[in-house]
Amino acid sequence: MKAILMAGGSGTRLYPITYAVNKHLLPIYDKPMIYYSLSIPMLAGIRDILIISDPYSLDSYKKLFGDGSQWGLHIEYAAQRKPKGIAEGLIIGENFLDGDSVCMVLGDNILYGHDFPSILKEARENIENNKYGAVVFGYYVKDPERYGIVEFDSNDNPTSIVEKPKKPKSNYAVIGVYFYDSNAPQIAKNIEPSWRNELEITDVNNEYLKRGKLKVIKLGRGFAWLDTGTYDSLIEASIFVKTLEERMGLKISCPEEIAYRKGFISKEQLKKLGNELSNTSYGKYLLNLI
Incomplete structure (x- = not known):
């Protein structure tokens, strides 16, 4: 299995601090934001990683990570020239994947919780053992109208995923960590652009759901999924990391x-x-x- 980190976007909600700096390079306490998302595939035991960003930011990522060998990784880079959606990353990364399965992570995902490596291992094994074609994660939110929301049946099997529903059928949002089998790039090629003219990752997930190949793992109360889309949330995320690191004497991500x-x-x-x-x-x- 290989990994793709999506680290593009203009970060307009954070202007002016993102005028000249890619959002995912902003600090969250003692580390760049992208360290937290990079840690996710590493915890899953994945060492081949593709970072996709806008053409103007790639040099900054290359300066930060190089080829990844200092951490025992192999890191490559690719440009997303226009913001055409998360799912386009599967198409851009098709040659890099070379028929392998993939863990796709959004560059602004900060996750912390008990036994997270074991949960990631379970997701990876479900894909590599062909038990499922896609494994995603559901996180309970108080404002489900802002997210892609999963509906479940009485046996906790997913029945639908709706992006920003006006009448949400659950409070479980799909977060930005996705495990897919080797069919993902082809599925991404066959979906239609949304009204935003973007290839939506929700449509990829719904295709796996339609095929009966989607697994949703619910993350429980012991997990934190931190937002980094506003000035206040950047500070709150930094305080969260600082507090835990000082209490434990251990670093996060x-x-x-x-x-x-x-x-x-x-x-x-x-x-x-x-x-x-x-x-x-x-x-x-x-x-x-x-």
Whole structure:
């Protein structure tokens, strides 16, 4: 399985702070926002990652990540020249996937919860064992009219997904982490653009639902899914991360630590990364892991 990170968009709701900086490079406490989404496929054991962004931001991502080898990853890059929807990422990334299955993650997703790696492992195994063609995650929200909402039957099987419904049939929103089998790029090619002239990821999910191949995993009360679309929510997300990290003495979504604990890099490689940042609390944390 490979991964695609969608990190484009103009971030107009955050102007003027995103005039010159891609939204996903903004800080959430002690890390760039995209570190949190990059951590998701890493926690699932995925090491081949494609980052898709607008042409103007790709150089910034290349400067930040390089080829990913410092973390035991293989990172490639591709441009989405116009904002034509999340599902277009599956088409842009088709050659990169080369017939493999995919974990697609939106670059502004910040998730924290108990046993999250095991949940991601379950989703990946469901795809790789051909139990389902698509696995997505449902998160309980108080304002379902803002999201793509899943309706369930009495056995907790999904029966419909409606984007921003006027009369929501549940409070479970589909969040921006999607696991798909190798059919996803072709499905994305065959859906019709929405009224926004975008290829909607909800339409991809509904196609899998129509085929009886969609699994929705509900994330329980112990999970936090943080919004980063407003000035206030950026601050709130940073406070959330800061509070947890200071209480536990452990970092959230630290790619270096994940790479080390997953065996992607050695103790010597982690030490080198820590020494490069040794004058910061972040670098000292990495060295203390050793």
